[in-house]
Amino acid sequence: MLRRAALGLGVLGFCAIATAQDAVTKPEVVTGPVPASLGPSSAPGSARRLLDSVQIDLGYTYDDNVTRARTDDDRLGDQLLALNLSASRALRIDDHARLVLTGLLSGEKFIRYNGLSNVSGGLEAELEYRQSGAFDAITLTVFARGWLADYASHLRDGSHYSVGVGARGAVTDRIGVSAELARNQRRADSEVWDLADYSGRLDLDYALGDKGTLYVSGEYRRGDTVSDGHATLVNVSLAEVFVLDDAFSDKQLFAYRSDARTWVSTLGYNVPVGEHASIDISWRRVQSTPTGRLGFDAQSSLRYVDNQYSIVFLKRF
Numbered sequence: 001m002l003r004r005a006a007l008g009l010g011v012l013g014f015c016a017i018a019t020a021q022d023a024v025t026k027p028e029v030v031t032g033p034v035p036a037s038l039g040p041s042s043a044p045g046s047a048r049r050l051l052d053s054v055q056i057d058l059g060y061t062y063d064d065n066v067t068r069a070r071t072d073d074d075r076l077g078d079q080l081l082a083l084n085l086s087a088s089r090a091l092r093i094d095d096h097a098r099l100v101l102t103g104l105l106s107g108e109k110f111i112r113y114n115g116l117s118n119v120s121g122g123l124e125a126e127l128e129y130r131q132s133g134a135f136d137a138i139t140l141t142v143f144a145r146g147w148l149a150d151y152a153s154h155l156r157d158g159s160h161y162s163v164g165v166g167a168r169g170a171v172t173d174r175i176g177v178s179a180e181l182a183r184n185q186r187r188a189d190s191e192v193w194d195l196a197d198y199s200g201r202l203d204l205d206y207a208l209g210d211k212g213t214l215y216v217s218g219e220y221r222r223g224d225t226v227s228d229g230h231a232t233l234v235n236v237s238l239a240e241v242f243v244l245d246d247a248f249s250d251k252q253l254f255a256y257r258s259d260a261r262t263w264v265s266t267l268g269y270n271v272p273v274g275e276h277a278s279i280d281i282s283w284r285r286v287q288s289t290p291t292g293r294l295g296f297d298a299q300s301s302l303r304y305v306d307n308q309y310s311i312v313f314l315k316r317f
Contacts, residue, residue, distance in 0.1 A: 001205065001213045001270050001278065050089065057084040059280075059312030066116060067228035067253060068288070070304045074229040074253060079111045082312075100126045104147060115153035115247025122147020122160070138169040153247035155255075158188030164199075176205040184223070192243045192257045197223020212271035212278070219264040225288050227304050228253045234298050238290045262288040276316040284308040 059082045069075040084106040091099045102124040110116040126143040145162040164182030171177055179202050186195040201219040208214065228245055229235045231254055236242065239256035268282030289303040 001207070051087050052090050053086075053088045054317040055084075055086045055314060056317075057082070057312050057314050059084075059310055061308055061310040063306065063308045065304065065306040066110070066113060067248065068226065068286075068304050068306055069229050070227060070234075070302060071229065071300050076113070076248070076251070078113050078116070080108050080116075081111075082106065082108045096131060097127065097129045100124075100128060102126070113247055115151065115245075115249075118149055118151040118156070120147050120149035120160075135170060138167050141166040141168070151247075153245070155190035155243065155246055156188055156193050158186060158193065161185045174207045176207075178203045184221075190243055190255075191241050192226060192255045195224035195226070195257070197221050197225075197262075210272065212269060215266075215268050215270065217264075217266045221262040221264070223259065224257055225260040225262055225290075226255050226257050227288070228255050230254070233296075234294065234300070234302070237294055238292050238302065259291045260288045261291060262286065273313075278314050280310070280312045280314060282308075282310050282312075284310070 061080050061082065062077070063080065064077045065075050066078045067074055067076045084104070086102055086104050088100055088102040091101070093099060103122075104124065105119075105121045107119045108117055122145065124143065124145040126141050128139055128141050130137055130139045142165050143163065146160065148159050150157055162182050162184045164180055166178065166180040168176065168178035180200070182199045182201075184195075184197050184199060186193060188194055199219060199221045201217060203215065203217040205213055205215045224240075227235075228248065230252065235254065235256050238258045240258055242254045242256040245253050245255040264284065264286050266282055266284045268280060270278050270280045272278045284307070286306040286308075287303060294302075
């Protein structure tokens with residue numbers, strides 16, 4: 001199955017899901033039941049292609065809360081177009097292990113708030129180990145990801161890093177399961193977007209044969225997040241640091257960094273539309289609640305909720 005997802009994210013981007021106005025989508029190739037062998041298909045000593053897989057994603061997303069705002073007055077929606085390119089090469093270590101290197105390049109164009117538009121590029125290295133070719137054998141992974149991002153809003157420019165471990169396997173010939181634990185970090189031109197968090201994610205795929213694949217995922221993050229809003233006592237009291245956000249200069253919104261607990265859930269359907277191509281339709285919901293406490297009663301909710309509705313065309317070469 002071809003499916004786009006948050007990098008690491010998860011993805012996201014690893015900060016894409018939990019932080020304000022970060023990249024919404026990143027490319028990822030997700031398979032169903034794990035293949036019987038980790039080694040490349042080419043025999044040792046034979047001529048191989050430089051790349052094992054190249055994937056292009058072209059997508060549209062409607063985000064109903066690009067400010068990640070806690071109140072309706074600060075909540076702004078927008079649409080974006082995204083183009084992602086990934087290229088992978090698997091390097092065989094032995095019969096049970098391999099190293100997969102993936103190059104990533106992406107761009108996003110927001111329609112109303114161009115300050116959120118960005119281009120990014122990076123590299124992922126994943127070490128995979130599988131004890132045997134048995135159907136129920138589990139593939140264990142150790143990964144490191146890093147990329148650079150350049151925004152129209154220059155306060156967000158900077159680097160992203162993620163390291164972690166994962167596991168994936170097949171429960172039945174239709175059901176695939178994967179899990180991941182990661183440490184994520186971001187450095188930016190503004191201290192507000194200097195972020196760090198820990199994340200855990202669980203994914204479940206259900207194959208419908210030639211009709212496609214249903215998938216659902218849940219993710220928990222603990223660490224820094226950013227929410228935009230006006231200068232209120234609640235926002236200032238919860239923030240560790242804040243700055244006037246140059247992506248919404250006409251709105252006079254400030255970006256506030258705070259520690260939070262964040263839950264991310266995704267429901268999607270991936271349907272094939274030809275050889276090595278598919279269309280992916282998904283709904284992602286993010287709910288983030290600050291861990292800090294106020295010394296007074298707040299009249300509004302402290303959490304923010306964000307919904308992202310996406311349709312993406314994917315093509316693998």
